[in-house]
Amino acid sequence: MVSARLRLAGAGAASRIGFAxxxxxxxxxxxxxxxFAWLESGAAPPLMRHPLDPAREALVEGxxxxxxxxxxxxAAIQPRDAEAQLRLAGALARHxxxxxxxxxxxxxxALGPVPPAVHARLAVLYWNxxxxxxxxxxxxxxxxxxxxxxxxxxxxxxxxDG
Amino acid sequence: MxxxxxxxxxRTFVGPAFDLLVIAGGLSFPLAAWLLxxxxxxxxxxxxxxxxxxxxxxxxxxxxxxxxxxxxxxxFETLPFLTRWLPxxxxxxxxxxxxxxxxxGRHLWALSLTWxxxxxxxxxxxxxxxxxxxxxxxxxxxxxxxxxWACLLPFFKAFLGGxxxxxxxxxxxxxxxxxxxxxxxALFQGAVRFLDVAVFxxxxxxxxxxxxxxxxxARAGDPAPARRTGMPLASLxxxxxxxxxxxxxDYYDAFVWATVLHGLQYLAIVAVFHARDHAPPAASGGxxxxxxxxxxxxxxxxxxxxxxxxxxxxxRLAGFGAVESTLMVIGVIxxxxxxxDAYIWRLRRDPNYRTVMGPPAGEPPRG
Numbered sequence: 001m002v003s004a005r006l007r008l009a010g011a012g013a014a015s016r017i018g019f020a021x022x023x024x025x026x027x028x029x030x031x032x033x034x035x036f037a038w039l040e041s042g043a044a045p046p047l048m049r050h051p052l053d054p055a056r057e058a059l060v061e062g063x064x065x066x067x068x069x070x071x072x073x074x075a076a077i078q079p080r081d082a083e084a085q086l087r088l089a090g091a092l093a094r095h096x097x098x099x100x101x102x103x104x105x106x107x108x109x110a111l112g113p114v115p116p117a118v119h120a121r122l123a124v125l126y127w128n129x130x131x132x133x134x135x136x137x138x139x140x141x142x143x144x145x146x147x148x149x150x151x152x153x154x155x156x157x158x159x160x161d162g
Numbered sequence: 163m164x165x166x167x168x169x170x171x172x173r174t175f176v177g178p179a180f181d182l183l184v185i186a187g188g189l190s191f192p193l194a195a196w197l198l199x200x201x202x203x204x205x206x207x208x209x210x211x212x213x214x215x216x217x218x219x220x221x222x223x224x225x226x227x228x229x230x231x232x233x234x235x236x237x238f239e240t241l242p243f244l245t246r247w248l249p250x251x252x253x254x255x256x257x258x259x260x261x262x263x264x265x266x267g268r269h270l271w272a273l274s275l276t277w278x279x280x281x282x283x284x285x286x287x288x289x290x291x292x293x294x295x296x297x298x299x300x301x302x303x304x305x306x307x308x309x310x311w312a313c314l315l316p317f318f319k320a321f322l323g324g325x326x327x328x329x330x331x332x333x334x335x336x337x338x339x340x341x342x343x344x345x346x347x348a349l350f351q352g353a354v355r356f357l358d359v360a361v362f363x364x365x366x367x368x369x370x371x372x373x374x375x376x377x378x379x380a381r382a383g384d385p386a387p388a389r390r391t392g393m394p395l396a397s398l399x400x401x402x403x404x405x406x407x408x409x410x411x412d413y414y415d416a417f418v419w420a421t422v423l424h425g426l427q428y429l430a431i432v433a434v435f436h437a438r439d440h441a442p443p444a445a446s447g448g449x450x451x452x453x454x455x456x457x458x459x460x461x462x463x464x465x466x467x468x469x470x471x472x473x474x475x476x477x478r479l480a481g482f483g484a485v486e487s488t489l490m491v492i493g494v495i496x497x498x499x500x501x502x503d504a505y506i507w508r509l510r511r512d513p514n515y516r517t518v519m520g521p522p523a524g525e526p527p528r529g
Contacts, residue, residue, distance in 0.1 A: 029253075
């Protein structure tokens, strides 16, 4: 009886400590977040529109490396999401890493059916890498699926009249 | 005004219009019609105005389950794990997920997106049942099972619909595997087409069955046939509203809009329960309840802002990127909400039961 009461008291104390550590940890991190946001931007944390907004701000500030890294993480958390991979490919191409951008999209094609925009983006990347035949295949597929392809690219690939 | 009009809306919690449009989710129909006519995606609209809506509805609703948990009378005694240990577990899970975002965090993210439609389906079942019981339409165990399955159909649709994006079935099996096997793909497409119809047909069929069920359909131990009436319209609307998003919109748009409408619905019903638990009885009229609701909502918005907007900055302070900090916070708050919600709405041997069976707001209790 006594040992059962002691066990109960011990469990009560443990759960109180667990609550204090958990709730205290959450509260402390919220306050730390507010202070850090204030120090960084001079204001309380703004309402975020998209998790990649800070990446876009980094690009504006000339930190293109951070811009790509944030996109890499976005794609790593959503490895089977073609839209996330498409964003990564766009960031890599913008950063000048066209071969890596192509590799990302080729991996996306292997995932299964993809949004038509993947074919259009790949067509542009192949064309800019002087891989004309592959560019034509992807541009044709994009047109079939109704994705917008730059008209001048279609003309150069012989898929539209100039 | 509690009892139904022509089509028997059912016994309301607040009033016919509010219950039908907000708690039952009837707003979904005009909004869905406008969005289909407008043609813009949720992403296009998000950039215009959603951050404020997200704070006032979505984020406030996620916070509402936590506020409800800690303000529910007796919750510390009846739900010791949720009230005392879950914050620590959540903090640990979040920290591990941010630190290992590519390995662990991605599964937390996929879990939260896969679980969401199930959570909406479970809430739909809960609300539809509450309206039935409140409105004098007790359900036999078989009818209750049928209601649960009808409410789960939009989840099954979302489970298949998320395959291409890597959620639902796609989290377990890559879309390439589904599309690569002709038989598997044909079955997949057939199931999607079946669910597109069944999501609406099943609730309508159940509504019709409960309206015209034979008086002797109750089994031994079920409520007396003489007291059984048909399913209230509010229960049907709850089910059709949840199905609307997952059938008429693509996966992402369905996810976004269902979350907004579900959040609104959730805030309304949880405020009703909170007010019933905390407002002083009738003496101060409706003002005591209104004050309780205002406080409750203000707490939800403040906590929602803290969790969704401030918490990611703490991980950025620790040197992590904005993307993993933000997505993991969103994921862990979702999962926390789903877990807490699975317990705080229990009716058996719970004061919640009194609220479900009680009179609408503004009406004195009977007896």
